[in-house]
Structure formats: structure tokens, C-alpha cells
Amino acid sequence: RLWCQMGTCRLGSFPSTSAADEDGELWDCDDLYVADASTLPTASGANPMLTTLAIAHMIANRIALRLQYEDDRIDPVDEDDMFHAIQLAARRDDRRERANSLVECLLNLIFSRGSAYFI
Numbered sequence: 001r002l003w004c005q006m007g008t009c010r011l012g013s014f015p016s017t018s019a020a021d022e023d024g025e026l027w028d029c030d031d032l033y034v035a036d037a038s039t040l041p042t043a044s045g046a047n048p049m050l051t052t053l054a055i056a057h058m059i060a061n062r063i064a065l066r067l068q069y070e071d072d073r074i075d076p077v078d079e080d081d082m083f084h085a086i087q088l089a090a091r092r093d094d095r096r097e098r099a100n101s102l103v104e105c106l107l108n109l110i111f112s113r114g115s116a117y118f119i
Helices: 049-070 079-111
Strands: none
Touching: 049 079
């Protein structure tokens, strides 16, 4: 059986169907990004070099833009960059909030009956 690294760390909108979000950040670990052929949904039928380079370039640009926004280093005159950076930061904040609420929900479920359940 042939094993290929493509498709082992898919990008997606939901943690149940992907390992990383649309920006390449792993769902289970903040500030850990994946930007290689493993982000492809499955192995391609041809050489994936250009596609892999395009994905890595996209993810690197998104990281740089978000960091510039967080450091207040984006030129306010460039409305497209500002709008996109706000979207990236909001999506990341929303993802973190959902993750925190999921952890809180699980902790409440575990400790809600007066005795702790150990997993």
C-alpha cells in the first residue's frame, strides 16, 4: 500500500472535517500553521508543486496581514488590506471563542453532577 503525505492535514471550515482552518492554523493548537502539500484535500493526479507554493504563499500572506493588523501597522488608506485583515482577525477570534466555549461546555458536563468524571 502506498502512503502519501498529501491530504493528511486538510484545510477546512470545521474541526470535524479538517485539521486546520482556512488560514492554515491548526484547530487544536493556536499559532501553529501548516503550509505544505498536506493541506490539499487528497493526493493530486499530477505534480502539486505550483499548487503547494500557491497555498503556502496564501497562508503566509494571511499570517503577515493579520499580524500587521494586530500591531497597528496597516496603512489605513489601503481599504482592501484593512478590510481583509479585520476579517482574518475576527474569524480567528470567533474560532478561539468557539473553542473556549466548547471546553467550558465539556467541563460543565464533567463536573455538573456533584462528582467528577475522570476520562
